[in-house]
Amino acid sequence: MRVLVTGGAGFIGSEYVRELLHGSLPVGAPAAVTVLDKLTYSGNLANLAPVKDDPRLRFVQADICDAAAVDEVVPDHDVIVHFAAESHVDRSIAGAAPFVTTNVLGTQTLLDAALRHGTGRFVHVSTDEVYGSIEDGSWTEEWPLAPNSPYSASKAGSDLLALAxxxxxxxxxxxxxxxxxxxxxxxxxxxxPLFVTNLLDGGTVPLYGDGGNIRDWLHVRDHCRGIALVQDKGRPGEVYNIGGGTELTNKELTGLLLEACGADWDRVTPVTDRKGHDRRYSLDITKISQELGYVPSVDLETGLARTVQWYRDNRSWWEQLKG
Structure with missing residues (x-):
């Protein structure tokens, strides 16, 4: 199996590459893994350092919107796992053009190349934000898309293109x-990571609005395991929700991070709420659980403790990113 991973130097993509090469995912061992990444501000070759000497790994620096570059890389791959995206909501509010270009046109460029070269499977990695906001209950995969930010709208567009x-x-x-x-x-x-690194540096953290916005939290390793299950056995043309099963308000999350970093509430600065801020996200993961056997394995308490400790131990990684 030869796998092309777009955005493989980013946060989730690099975790997928590391775990894939380490043989930690519920999918067959790859004969080769190609990472295609533009190395924008959030792409970092240091994320691939643990596997950089693996002879199966190849890195190509290119933009997924560059049709010629994509057409050169895609042939001879059996699977494309497509992570590459602009993903920060605040940045999309400040300027939507890069989000539409990368997330929609970039995805179309990849799909065209995969179609042209007969790639076996195309895994399109998206977000629950395409569903909008939900007051009660949880979204199933059949829920109508109702994105509220330029970022989530661009991801909804790319989802629909992939399914088309x-x-x-x-x-x-x-x-x-x-x-x-x-x-x-x-x-x-x-x-x-913003709150943790600010607190470790003795700084303050910004809390949007009343802090009552609710999110479901998913450890990146559980996410990658879910993607691997879909890559291996997911039904063509289907959507699969991948959640962590732990919902918290932003204020509750802030309290846990303050405690983990040994800080008090005087380090929290209330800020004006984000424009169009979705109030609550909640995914129904029945489909992936029943069809593919997915169960989140990293509980939030353990995952947060490990995450905070990692940032304590890896200042050299994040200090240069924060300038």
Whole structure:
């Protein structure tokens, strides 16, 4: 099996590559893994350092929107696992163009190349944010898409494109939608690494609005295991939700991070709420659990403790990113 991983130098993509090469995922051992990454601000070759000497690994620096570069890389791969995306909501509010370009047009460029070269399976990695916000209950995969930010709208567009290539061309496409990820190697603009690194440096942390926004938290290793199950046995043309099973308000999460870092609430600075801020996310993971045997294995208490300790032990990784 020869696997092409787009965005494989980013947070989730690099975890997938490391675990794939280490043989830790419920999918066959790869004969070769190619990472295609533009190395934007959140792409980091240091994320691949633990596997850089593996002879099966090849790295190609290129933009997924570059049709010529993509057309050169895609041939001879059996599977494409597509992580590459612009993913920060605040940045999408400040300027939506890079999100539409990368997430929609980039995905279309990859799909065209996969179709042209007969790639066996295309795994499109997406987000629960495409569903919008939900007051009660949890989203199933059949829930109508109602994205509220430019980021989530661009991901919804890419989801629909991927599924359209299955329906139109018969391509072997599967889509995953995950809840909020956390773990090691996460770029320190996202809430958990931002709060942890700020607190470890003696700084303050910003809490949006009343702190009542609710998210389901998923450890990156559980996410990658779910993706591998879908890659291996997911039904073509289907969507699979991947969640962690632990919902917290942002204020509750902040309290846990303060405690883990030995800090008090005087280190929290209330800030004006984000525009169009979704109130609650909640995924129903019945489908992937019943069909593929997925069960989250990293509980939040353990996962957060390990994550905080990793940032304590790896200052050299994140200090240069924060300048």
């Amino acid at each position: 290539y299955h329906r139109t061309h018969g391509m072997d496409v599967v889509v995953t939608r995950c809840s909020n990820n956390y773990g090691h190697y996460q770029y320190p603009e996202k809430v958990i």
